[in-house]
Amino acid sequence: MVFLLLFGLLGGWILAGRMLAPLDRITHATRTATAGSLSHRIRLPGRKDEFRELADAFDTMLARLEAHVAEQRRFAANASHELRTPLAISKTLIDVARADPHHDTGELIDRLHTVNTRAIDLTEALLLLSRADQRSFTREHVDLSLVAEEATETLLPLAEKHGVTIETSGDIAPTVGSPALLLQLSTNLVHNAIVHNLPEQGTVWVHTTVRPKTVRLTVENTGEQVTPEVASTLTEPFQRGTERVHTDHAGVGLGLAIVKTITRAHDGTLTLTPRSAGGLRVTVELPAKAPRADSAA
Known part of the structure; x- marks a missing residue:
């Protein structure tokens, strides 16, 4: 034992x-x-x-x-x-x-x-x-298309000053978030598209789309060729791509970094894709606002 x-x-x-x-x-x-x-x-x-x-x-x-x-x-x-x-x-x-x-x-x-x-x-x-x-921040119901339209109207004088044409289109894009931050996001995207554009006869396209569970804001612009390697670094703080054509509105190097942070704070995704003809396509995808029960009935 x-x-x-x-x-x-x-x-x-x-x-x-x-x-x-x-x-x-x-x-x-x-x-x-x-x-x-x-x-x-x-x-x-x-x-x-x-x-x-x-x-x-x-x-x-x-x-x-x-x-x-x-x-x-x-x-x-x-x-x-x-x-x-x-x-x-x-x-x-x-x-x-x-x-x-x-x-x-x-x-x-x-x-x-x-x-x-x-x-x-x-x-x-x-x-x-x-x-x-x-x-x-406080989350509210926001129409992303109206926010993008407001940002476009605000920056229209800057675009006209530099000979850049802005074309807007799309559907009503309901989401939930901070109206002020989403306006800042849209303003930064449109401003960035104007600043990085061609010296003459440049174009910026602002488009919103609705998907079953998400809404999208896409901002495209003409401009110089951007490599995928450079595009992947543009959302880092104080990272700047090619030299600005318009140095009077060069910004502080935080435009796309702020866009990235606001997108992440709204549980969304940010995608930067170089355009084959030059310029950049930036897509912000956010969760769509859930439909109300009374409206569904």
């Missing part, structure tokens, strides 16, 4: 150790991640059981978290660089004015106004990006 008892205890200890070994690896990975190292992975071997599924899910979470942190650090570095430029220019202009009191103050004031306006636009874009990313 003593031998059987000792054998049972030893066998149970070994069996428990083998069963709890995966938990020890998961616990170690959790402590490593808590300490700040997100590159560690469990990579649990063996058959596909509950421990393996838990470890794989944890590895996936770590990979996404590591990518998100890297993206945030890159964004913070880029934002700091973009904000530092107008501040440095302003300091230089002020130093010049202090060193030479007889310098033309009108020219300095105009340049300071331009630089300050750019810094304000950049700051507002960063705040909008943060607000959309946090999803801190």
